[in-house]
Amino acid sequence: MIPLDPVPYPIDHLPLRGAPDDVALIDRAGTMTFRDLEIAVGSLADWLAGQGLAKGARVATWLPKTRVACVMPLAAARAGLVHVPVNPLLRRAQVAHILGDSGAALLVTQGARAATLEPGDVPKDCRIVDEAVLDLQRDGGPGPSDADPDTLAAILYTSGSTGRPKGVMLSHANLWLGAISVAHYLKLDRTDRVLGVLPLSFDYGQNQLLSTWVAGASVAPIDYMVARDVVKAVERVGATTLAGVPPLWVQLLEADWPEATAARLTRLTNSGGALTPRLVRGLRARFPGADIYAMYGLTEAFRSTYLDPSLIDSHPDAMGRAIPFADVWVVKPDGTRAAPGEAGELVHAGPLVAQGYWRDAERTAQRFRRVPAALGSGAGMAVWSGDTVIEGADGLLRFVGRDDEMIKIAGNRISPLEVEDAVLAGGEAHEAVAVGVPDARLGQAISVMLAGDAAGEAALRARLRTALPSFMQPGAYLWRHELPRNANGKLDRSAIAAEVRSWSAADEEGAQ
Template sequence: MSERSERSERPDRPALLHDLLDHAAARWPERPAVTSGDHTLSYRELDAASRRLAAWLHACGLRRGERLVVCAPGSTAQPALVYAASRAGVAFSLLHEQVHGIQLDHVLDDCEPGLLVTDSPDSQFAAQRRGVRTATTQAVAAVAFADTPAPEAVRPGPLAVDPVCLIYTSGTTSLPKAVVSTHQQLTFSAAAIQSMLEYRADDVVYSPLPLSFDYGLYQLFVSAQAGARVVLGRPAEVGPALLGNLVRAGATVLAAVPSVAEALARLLRRASPDRPPLRLLTNTGAAMPAETLKALRSSLPGLRVQLMFGLTECKRATIMPPDGDLQRPGSSGRALPGTEVFVVDDDGRRRPPGEIGEIVVRGPNVMAGYWRRPALTAQRFRRVEGLLPQLHTGDYGWVDEEGYLYFDGRRDDIYKENGFRVSATEVEAAARRVPGVGEAAVLPPTGSSPALLFAVGELSPAEVLQGMREQIEEFKIPRRCEIVAALPLTGNGKVDRKALAALTQEATRVRAR
């Protein structure tokens, strides 16, 4: 058996999340660990900052099992705070910086944190009204980067089975739900992913993804195993600055979603001689267009691509070998080492290769369930014959004879746009909360057409979309809105989305005349 095969079948797993950082700091103390803007921390500095912040969390009154919520732009202090929470036995939840108002109120009421880190006065007031302590990002940075010795470990420390992370994700309800990850589930997933991607010690991993997006967050953990450096870009970075930032950073790995990859391909087609030293591009969240990959490979000789499929509930389900998309177009790869991916029929029976069914994931990468959602947890995380829960994803596809997965679509209201998971139910509920909107319905994106919101009311499309900015994050709001007199209904009173699609096609034909 080859060295790679042995690593792939038995990924080395630390017991606790902060063990990843401790091991990296011991092996590569002066190697750059993370950069945000013009600030870089070595692994030794990141380790020390996390220890100071762990003691500070304890001094703030947070004890093992309590929760920390962070709602702020990315910075070098955030990774330190993540590892600090792990040391203190506190479960952290990183929210997108655009979360506020009703969405933030929901999180505060749902997970009842002991501390909220935010610079928003409105968010601070919302927390304080609930008796939740608050701190600014400046206060966190002052503790993290103080010129003081790193304190001893906080006692008692966490167990591997303790929750360490709550990630709020869209679902088939009007408000997000939190996926709970324990230390052992998170560290297994990170090690299994690294065994496939094989980040290197000299890699510079550029991540334009928010740390609230688990794909962005795991760049820290996968990189720590290799001693690589992570450069935190800006969320959903798709503008002209992307190419220059990659070149200046000396990026060798790009964690991409389709919108980022497409923007880079456009920028590279221009006459600029600048070319980043990218050797690897990864993708998850949404299918990557083959045309985009062809353009990137043409502009960046030597670039390799690894496509992936996953959900927050299992982090990553499948990964393609490098450039595997060229041999198996349309595939999302094979199951992570030590896990299993298969498809089942409506009765839960496994389907043979080549037949479409619901995608199920089984293994230590399947997370603990949903925070305070026992009924939904039982529905999605099912136990079979006394085994560990297996995740019924709600996604449909088929597996070939060699175990490669092919995605076919979803059967619920979740859709992907720009790599982010969005719930049509959540978007519709947000639109209905806008004063002046009576009813609302969303058509998910199809092909090159983005999601489209239909609203009933007296407001203009621009007024509806502006009102929604007070309700949900910007990236969840459809770019287009159509005002209609009424929503078409089916015979059983549900919104007739086929009729909505026909309305859209007719409106497009009228505008084209």
């Protein structure tokens, strides 16, 4: 088991944890040993250093899970730059926002993706480079950096409950200690092979690379289209570990698993939504030899809690306890700690807490605040999750509800306002409110109440197919001449959400 060393290092030191001839990465091109990985990191860092970028400049990647995408988090850090991974599922409008907001000086992507960008989408001083020109096999690059662990290493963009995606600032220490923590409590070792199905732009997906490598294990990143692709990949790479979100587990349980293939998996990890008792039973039956880890987290603090696999059958509703290096409390509105069985907000402090939101002091001040003096911890800055939880007499935390209006689809956190902006951009409607409604397969789906003429729906759907990624497409529209308003004349979002969900439920019952 990886020891819990609380002293962080620059994140580009991580490959040194594997023996030189151990396999670090498996993909369709073959394998990379830790020696190969070190050469690749040095090669890419050397190339980046030669681009004339200022220290701390932002380098964005908009790529599927290629070798460049996997190596860049370490290479950018080694070159003294800040990595900004962009979800490959995003379309040009979302990519343009991230490039502009981060002030990216360089975008590494592929020709076909770059061709979708239009004038004005890329900042004036940002160059676009096709990953095909990058050489990862040139030996002699710079060695591990001597960066201060508190230096900014990455900006991960996540949707907020209001406005466009915001950039969460992560230091070398955040990434390093997150990798150590996860590798420790998952008990990863050099014999493990981790199948990476989650986007590398997610903290959960990126940590799979880092926690695997810090354990000296092998990671096999894949881009998949259907659940059957995942089944085949487990067999092809001999995977022992698979991470997912609830909608993926639903799809995988519906897939055909050869018994020997299912038996390869010894560890399943879940985040991005709670596992239901039904899902736990299904996973137990399909993967009888696998430990199941239920986890809870938020990008602003990476991960807060995990449930030991020995407890998941008896406590499937629990979020568990704090992960290593995390200080987690349930806090009442008056700043005091809630008693067992008493609801409060989950507050996370400690070295995993991010440095705030990139160039957004106002939202940083709202979410990142000092630990209340009443807790007497002296733990400094904390992130206030906005999630209501309860700590039971057994010491386990349980989720009660989310205070914001985020929509979560297949692990993707979606801002309602971002969907609404896209809906209104074409003029088919003059007001719109996006609401998350329950969906058995995806966790949630998007329904929109909008003011306008329903005759424009076909044109609206056609336009959004090119404007939004697939996971942000609204599934249903409820047209009104006017939308409900409160006494102040503002849109009554609570009333609208209640009506949309009631309508959605009634429509589903009628369909059955």
